[in-house]
Every structure is written in structure tokens, then in C-alpha cells.
Amino acid sequence: MDKKFIRVDEVAKELDVSTTHAYKIMRQLNEELKAKGYITIAGRVNRQYFNERLYGAERSEENACL
Numbered sequence: 001m002d003k004k005f006i007r008v009d010e011v012a013k014e015l016d017v018s019t020t021h022a023y024k025i026m027r028q029l030n031e032e033l034k035a036k037g038y039i040t041i042a043g044r045v046n047r048q049y050f051n052e053r054l055y056g057a058e059r060s061e062e063n064a065c066l
Contacts, residue, residue, distance in 0.1 A: 005044040005045065006050050007043060008022045008023055026045050029049060030042070
């Protein structure tokens with residue numbers, strides 16, 4: 001079972017960037033989610049939203065478990 005949140009170390013590894021840069025990306029994504037009215041957790045970002053924003057993978061009924 002996939003975890004719902006992706007952490008900074010996973011973001012850094014996935015994007016092949018430094019931990020510092022991964023934190024910047026996560027802060028940006030969490031700010032976007034806050035602006036939409038979602039509750040966010042520092043140092044973590046929703047895995048589905050991460051995939052949508054970075055890879056354009058949109059949620060559909062077929063792949064609802066992203």
C-alpha cells in the first residue's frame with residue numbers, strides 16, 4: 001500500500017536534487033494546496049498532488065490509487 005504523503009528525502013531522490021531544493025519544491029506545493037483551502041503538513045506533501053504537478057498525471061477513476 002502506497003503512503004499518501006511523500007517526504008523530502010523521497011522528493012530529492014525522485015527528482016535527483018539536493019535536500020534543500022526538495023524542501024523549496026515542497027514548500028511551493030504546500031503553499032498551492034493552502035491557497036486551495038487544504039490543510040498541509042510541513043516536510044510532507046500529498047503524493048498524488050506531487051505527481052499531478054510534476055508529471056501531469058491527473059487522477060481518473062481508472063487510476064484513483066495514484
